[in-house]
Amino acid sequence: MTSPALLITRDELLLDDLLRLAAAAGTTLDVAHDAAAALRSWGAASVVLVGADLAEAVASHRPARREHVHVVGPGPVRDGLFRSALAVGAADVVELPAADAWLVELLTDAADGVAHRARTVGVVGGSGGVGATTFACALALTAAAAEPAVLLDLDPLGPGVDRVVGLDAAPHPATGVRWDALVGSHGRLGSRSLRAALPVKDGLAVLTWAPGPPVALEAASVREVLSAARRGHDVVVVDLPRTVDDVSAEVVSRCDQVLLVAGTTVAGVASAGKVAAVLRGLAGDVGLVVRGAAASVPAEHVAGVLELPLVARVPTQRRLAEHVDLGLGPVHSRRSPLSRAARVALDVQRAGRWVA
Known part of the structure; x- marks a missing residue:
């Protein structure tokens, strides 16, 4: 079964946090550790989570605009991250752990809605x-x-x-x-x-x-x-x-x-x-x-x-x-x-x- 969400990060702590949240949502993540590899799954994923550590690198590849892109990182947000988020077409910048519950809902809905729309x-x-x-x-x-x-x-x-x-x-x-x-x-x-x-x-x-x-x-x-x-x-x-x-x-x-x-x-x-x-x-x-x-x-x-x-x-x-x-x-x-x-x-x- 195709993973409903794509995660792009090299940050091991962030990866652990998001894998935990994905497990709570009853789903899995397709993980890419570099920006170039991520672009192969960019359009097919139902949700894209871009780690704060690779947001600038992903932005440099000028990925195609699409919905359901979110930049994720530990709070507080560092300077310049919003500029990178805008460049990758992200809807928002999500801070952990404050947004843990929100991300579980996001991933749950992504899993439920991979091939579903009322x-x-x-x-x-x-x-x-x-x-x-x-x-x-x-x-x-x-x-x-x-x-x-x-x-x-x-x-x-x-x-x-x-x-x-x-x-x-x-x-x-x-x-x-x-x-x-x-x-x-x-x-x-x-x-x-x-x-x-x-x-x-x-x-x-x-x-x-x-x-x-x-x-x-x-x-x-x-x-x-x-x-x-x-x-x-x-x-x-x-x-x-x-x-x-x-x-x-x-x-x-x-x-x-x-x-x-x-x-x-x-x-x-x-x-x-x-x-x-x-x-x-x-x-x-x-x-x-x-x-x-x-x-x-x-x-x-x-x-x-x-x-x-x-x-x-x-x-x-x-x-x-x-x-x-x-x-x-x-x-x-x-x-x-x-x-x-x-x-x-x-x-x-x-x-x-x-x-x-």
């Missing part, structure tokens, strides 16, 4: 009240029944995915971190740490908003959360706001696929057209879910007007609001319209791009 689906409503959050919850709960899944709530003015999936149902509301606990945090977030910190419902990890006024999300925090979520799960579902700001626009661009949920009224289709125009400029693969009765505009006509592939149609589901209010969630029955539509969407999503 399928990420964004869900956004074409108009208000169309039930995009409900469909996102149905999609995530259906996925979680078969594989590790997480639901991220990026809509601060939505109903709250915790309420829709039934997390806050009496008598035992689930506990765990919300966005307010993560905004403003700095540094790398481990995938296992994120999973362990989130409330879980029927195998689905959920990140949503705390009660009260929503906090303002920071791009760096959301980016780190999304990255950790993708490393630690097989499916990530993101409930997106209709109004796209800088943060949600970046998330949309990082989604593998996006589903636009549209209604069947003329006004709803007109509103969905505006949202679709925004999504086309941000996402590479946008599909359509049509919810509601076909009395006004049939689903196929909605897809034609919006020029989007029709992934699933969801007829009106009786007693849905009652089931959600009782904490049963939107897919308590596998034969319900939402449950069937969610399975169809997931099957299509696994196959690759949305198809008409």
